[in-house]
Amino acid sequence: MRFRPFSVVLFLILLAVIGGIFYWREHRYDEKAVVAPAETGIALAYFAGGCFWCTEADFEKLAGVIEAVSGYAGGHLENPTYPEVVKETTGHRETVEVRYDPNKVTYRTLAEYFFAHIDPTDAGGQFVDRGESYTSAIFYQSAEEHAIAEDVVKELTKTGAYEKPIVTSLLPLTRFWIAEEYHQDYYKKNPLRYDYYRGGSGRDQRLKELCDFRATKKMPCDNDAVKPR
Numbered sequence: 001m002r003f004r005p006f007s008v009v010l011f012l013i014l015l016a017v018i019g020g021i022f023y024w025r026e027h028r029y030d031e032k033a034v035v036a037p038a039e040t041g042i043a044l045a046y047f048a049g050g051c052f053w054c055t056e057a058d059f060e061k062l063a064g065v066i067e068a069v070s071g072y073a074g075g076h077l078e079n080p081t082y083p084e085v086v087k088e089t090t091g092h093r094e095t096v097e098v099r100y101d102p103n104k105v106t107y108r109t110l111a112e113y114f115f116a117h118i119d120p121t122d123a124g125g126q127f128v129d130r131g132e133s134y135t136s137a138i139f140y141q142s143a144e145e146h147a148i149a150e151d152v153v154k155e156l157t158k159t160g161a162y163e164k165p166i167v168t169s170l171l172p173l174t175r176f177w178i179a180e181e182y183h184q185d186y187y188k189k190n191p192l193r194y195d196y197y198r199g200g201s202g203r204d205q206r207l208k209e210l211c212d213f214r215a216t217k218k219m220p221c222d223n224d225a226v227k228p229r
Helices: 005-027 052-059 107-115 143-158 191-201 203-216
Strands: 043-048 065-073 093-100 137-140 169-172 176-178
Touching: 043 052, 043 107, 052 065, 052 093, 052 107, 052 191, 093 137, 093 176, 107 143, 137 143, 143 169, 191 203
Parallel strands: 137 169
Antiparallel strands: 043 093, 043 137, 065 093, 065 176
16 A cells, blocks of 8 residues: 555654654653742742642732642651652652732631631542642741741631531641642633632632622631632
8 A cells, every 4th residue: 555645744743743742741841930039028838729720820819929839748758749648558648839918918818718718627638639649738937927827727617617527637747848840820721620620620610609608607718808809
């Protein structure tokens, strides 16, 4: 059988595309993120709220937040990768480093905003994502941050803001590892995939249920302290 030159070219292009797809799937987590150090005067805070794509996107909507960086915290393995973390053997949680202007937003507001955007009663993960790496936590860096986080939890508990006990962990930060470039600003770089994932995760549906209940306890998720810009 004779192949026409045009058919050969198309065949080679198809092979290249398929090969590229498989290479991308295999190596997309290898690329190290290039994240500039925080500028002078910018404070840092660390929150684990399940899928860091969503936690990052939510925090970057809050006035006073400069940016959020996806990464890993709380585990025992040095320089973990995403494939290692999701195997649930390293002890890390998907975490975001929130870079914020302390003159425009307080640490307490960040903590309150965080609780308004997670399910703090879920001990097994967050929404569709299950496993320790998706469980919620606040990683504090000082006694002051710890006290503020504890006070926010006490207030939510005292007012009965949730039907079940809050199980979000409050843990000292030991090290934050920046995640691969693929994960940084995922909601901006891959809006269609992000919207598809978020819509299918049940995150927003569950948050609406939780916030509707909180409103009945006069602890609304959209109060002035935690209102996004």
